[in-house]
Amino acid sequence: MAQVLPAGRDVRRVIGDGESVSDGEVEGLDESDFLELYRSLVLLRTYDERSVVYHRQGRIGTYAIFWNHEAMQAGSVYALEDEDWIFPSYRESAIGLLRGMPASTVLSWWRGHPAGWWNPADYNVASICVPIATHVPHAAGLAWGKRLKGEPGIAIVYFGDGATSEGAFHEGANFAAVMRAPVILFCSNNQWAISTPLEAQTAAETLADKAAGYGVPGERVDGTDVLAVYEATRVAAERARAGEGPTFIEAVSYRTAPHATADDQSAYIDLERVEEEKRRECVGRYEAYLRRAGLLSDGLAEEIRREAAETMRAAIAHAEAEAPADPSLLFEHAYADPPASFGDDLAELRRILG
């Protein structure tokens, strides 16, 4: 096993600023990969922006916004194989879109309709984890279980900066390390847990420093640089596949949108800083990179945006056309073999509902 050292202070970057900082190199990606990554970013961005509108229109419920998190999601997933498992938190609710999950499925989840509850085995995407960090042990267990069976496939689990304060993060990370589970612990550090800033969350200088305590490598990467995220994840995935166990990736970003549609961040956040961060947001940064590299024209960018917008129009229409859920669903799926009392309860409910 490689020697584990405290994480570097610097964050890994590939994309420059087009002026004083030049663009770096990234291994293993050709022109079609670069454009595929762009499509993924635009799809996620469009999903997110349309969702905020749908919420305001009353067409979906409370929604956890992920604007400026797209590079962390698209860049990391692009470094994985389809056989690898994704364990999302609610901040990655639409990450299944990158695995072919219909956008209508995720919209249905936010609409509280059963059509939004997918079978994880269909996409190798676990259910959206709502409580903080409790899915970290799940990813560790799945990855460990695959290793024990001699099956290929690794796992990646997404969580935020606040999640690193939870016991479940600690127990999951420790288990993963001890069992040499092929899992990537991916921390989307947007520096805010609702209203709690990072410095009130931890006294550690960096979150990646925590990795040393588990005996696993910790990497810091610019979370708004999709290529740097891709590279860091690819390296972590290679380690996992080689039997070298987990890697902790701290992707450093900034939450430019409220925590969720129900949150008013003007009460606690520095709005000038937010505006500053918005100017270097991840989709625009990557688009500028592609244009500098001569890989993206106005026409192609427009076409990709139009495709994503059309996907969302069709998806919300599909989600809204779902038949209303029948109350009998209350009693389905809690058990493989439901108790007799469920039948009595349903009969009574039907009698009263008429």
Add this chain to the structure above:
Amino acid sequence: LAELLLVEAVNDCLHVELDRDASVMVMGEDVGRAGGVFRATAGLRDRFGPDRCVDTPLSEAGILGTAVGLCMAGWRPVCEMQYDAFSYPCLDQLITHVGRYRWRTRGGMSFPLVIRMPYGGGVRAPELHDDSPETYYVHTPGVKVAIPSTPADAKGLLAAAIRDPDPVVVLEPKLHYRTLRGDVPEGDHVVPLGKARLAREGDDLTLVAYGSMVPLCEQAAERIDASVEILDVRTLKPLDEEALLASAAKTGRVVIVQEAPRTCGYAAELAAILAEKAILDLRGPVLRVTGYDVPYPYWQIEDAYMPSVERVVDAATRLLGF
């Protein structure tokens, strides 16, 4: 048939089930090298290897949380919680995921895991080695709960739990691990979940109990001046309601005995079912003999906390004279 101690029956079951199904694995603190602090898992690591009898970090939420992921990878983990009260850190996983994940996948994925643990007092142990936490588990949707009172049922209920497609919690009466010996069928032995056992037949009064309270009720029955029936619930969820109502209809008098604290304990649920469905069969109030609503005490006075033969006889006598 072999004559085994209750803890030996648990051990026998685990050997049979790991041998029968290569996807069954045991995991927990000290279950491998040490064979479990009560020796319930002795011999498994030698026979099945360290990957199927896994010494885990000291991490109850990690044990149950990784077990969820292991299920997703096709395993059937049997998780040992070392003691009743040490299981509380795993309640977060139990409530937020174990009981919900099958539902969350709309039946697409199964979570056939087992949580087994020694429970209960009377063993002169330090604090938090004596709890009866069954209600926390029973109250959680999506999980099943069984508590054996005999060596044969300790094997059979655990086997049923391991083979069940849903998560099952099995609490084992640690007081009787090495004080109860009985005939246990060799090899495959499954006692279906959801079926109560008539431990003693009688006509005048029913004592309803489970786990370590069943032998107590058997002693009490000898001292009650009436024909006493004893219903061993065995599976708390799903409950064999038919057996409960049949016995209540037969005797018309029910005393429920539970070691756990009284308020909102499992006895309260049984009493509520009797109130809803057996009111015209009853000749007197449903009485409870339970632990008190206090922290489980220092062991020098634990006998005063535990339901005793005297308290059961007292309740039965009051009910017979109602």
